[in-house]
Amino acid sequence: MSFTTPSTTSTGTIGATGTTAASSAKSSLPISQNQFLQMLMAELKNQNPMSPNSSDPMQFVNELAQFTSVEQQTYTAESTQSMAAGQNNASAIALIGHSVNYTDPTTGAAGTGTVEAVDFTSNGPTLTINGTSGIAPSTVNEVS
Numbered sequence: 001m002s003f004t005t006p007s008t009t010s011t012g013t014i015g016a017t018g019t020t021a022a023s024s025a026k027s028s029l030p031i032s033q034n035q036f037l038q039m040l041m042a043e044l045k046n047q048n049p050m051s052p053n054s055s056d057p058m059q060f061v062n063e064l065a066q067f068t069s070v071e072q073q074t075y076t077a078e079s080t081q082s083m084a085a086g087q088n089n090a091s092a093i094a095l096i097g098h099s100v101n102y103t104d105p106t107t108g109a110a111g112t113g114t115v116e117a118v119d120f121t122s123n124g125p126t127l128t129i130n131g132t133s134g135i136a137p138s139t140v141n142e143v144s
Contacts, residue, residue, distance in 0.1 A: 033070060040063060044067070085124070088124055092118045092126075092127060092137045093125075095115040095118070095127060095137065095140070096116070097114065097115065098143050098144065099144045100112070100114075100115055100127075102129060103141065104135075104139075110141075113129040113130035114130060115127050115129055116128045116129065117133070119133060119134075124136075124137075127140070
C-alpha cells in the first residue's frame with residue numbers, strides 16, 4: 001500500500017466532516033481523523049477498482065467500508081453532542097421560576113434565589129438568579 005499526499009484542491013467529504021465532537025478523543029489518537037481521511041482519499045484516488053495491483057482484490061472494498069465507518073462515527077459523535085446541548089438547554093429552561101440553592105461563581109458562597117431568566121452563550125446556558133446573571137446551571141445544588 002502506498003500513500004501520496006492529497007492535493008490541496010481536492011474536494012469531497014474531507015472538508016465536510018466535522019471534528020468538534022471528536023476533539024476530546026483527538027489527543028489519544030496517533031493521527032487525527034482528517035489526516036486519516038486524507039490518506040484514505042489519496043489512496044482511493046490512485047486505485048483502479050477494475051485492476052487492483054495488490055494480492056487482495058477486496059482491499060478497495062474494505063477501504064471504502066473503513067471510510068464509511070469513520071464518517072458514521074463522526075456523525076454519531078456530532079449527533080450525541082447536539083443532543084447533550086439540547087438537554088442542557090431544556091434543563092436550564094425548566095429551572096425558570098423555581099427557587100434554587102447555588103454556589104455563587106464570583107464569591108464561592110452559597111446563595112438562594114429564584115431563576116428569572118436563561119441566557120444561551122457559546123459555552124452553554126447561564127442563569128439569572130435574583131438579578132445576578134452568568135450563573136452556570138452546574139452550580140445549582142438544590143431545586144424547590
